[in-house]
Amino acid sequence: TKQKDKKKLLCQLKQQKLLKTLTGSEEPFASLGWRKLVPQQPLEQAISGRYRTCAVVSSAGAILNSSLGREIDSHDAVLRFNAAPTEGYENDVGSKTTIRIINSQIMADPQHRFADSHLYKNVTLVAWDPGPYSGNLEAWYKNPDYDLFTAYVERRKRSPSQPFYILHPDFLWNLWDILQSNTEENVHPNPPSSGFIGIVLMMSICENLDIYEFIPSKRHTTLCHYYEKYHDLACTLGAYHPLFYEKLFIRRMTKVSLDELMTKGKVTLPGFSQITC
Numbered sequence: 157t158k159q160k161d162k163k164k165l166l167c168q169l170k171q172q173k174l175l176k177t178l179t180g181s182e183e184p185f186a187s188l189g190w191r192k193l194v195p196q197q198p199l200e201q202a203i204s205g206r207y208r209t210c211a212v213v214s215s216a217g218a219i220l221n222s223s224l225g226r227e228i229d230s231h232d233a234v235l236r237f238n239a240a241p242t243e244g245y246e247n248d249v250g251s252k253t254t255i256r257i258i259n260s261q262i263m264a265d266p267q268h269r270f271a272d273s274h275l276y277k278n279v280t281l282v283a284w285d286p287g288p289y290s291g292n293l294e295a296w297y298k299n300p301d302y303d304l305f306t307a308y309v310e311r312r313k314r315s316p317s318q319p320f321y322i323l324h325p326d327f328l329w330n331l332w333d334i335l336q337s338n339t340e341e342n343v344h345p346n347p348p349s350s351g352f353i354g355i356v357l358m359m360s361i362c363e364n365l366d367i368y369e370f371i372p373s374k375r376h377t378t379l380c381h382y383y384e385k386y387h388d389l390a391c392t393l394g395a396y397h398p399l400f401y402e403k404l405f406i407r408r409m410t411k412v413s414l415d416e417l418m419t420k421g422k423v424t425l426p427g428f429s430q431i432t433c
């Protein structure tokens with residue numbers, strides 16, 4: 157029945173066809189000329205089928221001293237989050253970055269130097285901001301959590317060849333709905349974490365995913381990020397994001413070797429193309 161539960165969850169995720177990015181033809185974006193601004197090819201088409209193996213690298217402090225860098229880099233594509241660097245941490249996290257998922261804080265908060273930092277160059281960028289649960293894009297455009305729109309327009313104009321997408325808020329909230337419908341307790345009504353978003357995104361474009369330190373290994377620690385001396389258990393268990401429930405959900409779907417989970421914090425998921433429902 158564990159097997160059945162796994163299949164049920166995987167199929168539910170697959171069949172909902174969750175992944176959705178702004179195309180620019182939605183209002184108010186269409187009137188603002190975004191049809192020409194957003195990359196012509198949708199994300200799934202731009203990269204679909206190209207990646208056989210993918211690595212998702214959580215930013216958790218627990219990945220320090222893992223020596224997983226070489227293994228991570230051996231994947232066809234590597235997903236990283238927000239401001240997580242590789243420089244100086246190659247031995248533990250690798251040096252390859254194919255896609256970076258960023259929340260709107262990265263684009264709006266000057267401390268991240270979004271326009272200049274090398275972290276956000278030469279990679280495919282996927283940005284998100286919650287938007288209202290109602291899906292009202294006009295309301296979202298007027299009042300995002302953090303203004304990601306200004307920096308998006310600037311970057312698209314300055315670097316039109318860089319693949320750069322904004323996730324449709326429907327994607328986030330539909331994913332939240334799936335999480336809630338498979339969780340006994342009430343999940344707080346905040347958007348999923350970048351990590352959870354990234355896992356589902358990669359399931360849409362990869363044949364096989366290895367996910368590192370999303371489910372904590374034996375190195376679990378209160379250290380929030382591998383790249384910062386800041387301790388907070390909420391980084392791993394969640395406060396704003398329903399991270400704890402996300403982790404239980406992912407754990408239910410994954411193929412796990414307990415030994416690998418303990419030593420590498422590694423769990424494995426099939427991509428949607430590999431699941432027959």
Ligand code: NCC
Pocket residue numbers: 213214215216217237238239258259261262348349350351352369370379380381391392393396397
């Ligand atoms: O911390 P953050 O996430 O950038 O981490 C990326 C993803 O890695 C997983 N993670 C991280 C740390 C940890 N100890 N355990 C983990 O499992 C999570 O899946 C997480 O999503 C975010 O989700 O976007 C978040 O972003 C930060 C922050 O905005 C960015 O790092 C930019 O500075 C948020 N922190 C704050 O707002 C203070 C965090 O809540 C979520």
